[in-house]
Amino acid sequence: MAPRENLLDACRACHCRYFMDNMGHSPVAEGECIECHEMHRSTEPKLLKMGVYDLCVECHDEPEDLSEPAHSGASAKQCTACHDPHFETDEPVKDAARRP
Numbered sequence: 001m002a003p004r005e006n007l008l009d010a011c012r013a014c015h016c017r018y019f020m021d022n023m024g025h026s027p028v029a030e031g032e033c034i035e036c037h038e039m040h041r042s043t044e045p046k047l048l049k050m051g052v053y054d055l056c057v058e059c060h061d062e063p064e065d066l067s068e069p070a071h072s073g074a075s076a077k078q079c080t081a082c083h084d085p086h087f088e089t090d091e092p093v094k095d096a097a098r099r100p
Contacts, residue, residue, distance in 0.1 A: 007034065018086050028086050036085065053077035056085075 011033045012019050018028055027035040036055055037047045048055055056079045060066070075081055 007039070010039075025085055025087070052080050056083075 008031045011031075015033075018033075019031065027033070036049060038044075038049050039047065042048060044050060053076075057066075065071075070082065079085075
């Protein structure tokens with residue numbers, strides 16, 4: 001078996017709710033957990049590769065991504081206060097009713 005397939009199966013074994021059909025954020029939808037998470041060696045919460053803001057701007061660094069008024073001030077670097085990186089779809093704001 002290919003190592004990447006084994007890794008995805010390992011993630012799915014415990015985290016199956018993240019592998020449902022309604023996942024909108026592309027790394028999650030594509031099963032690319034390791035784009036954001038270290039498997040066992042992270043010093044960050046939730047095994048993230050780096051801090052939340054730094055991780056988010058790895059991909060979401062365009063001016064239009066960060067130009068909304070909500071992206072300034074005290075909440076500017078607290079992406080997950082409003083966004084859910086696992087369950088985002090077309091409306092990128094946390095909404096518990098949309099989560100599985």
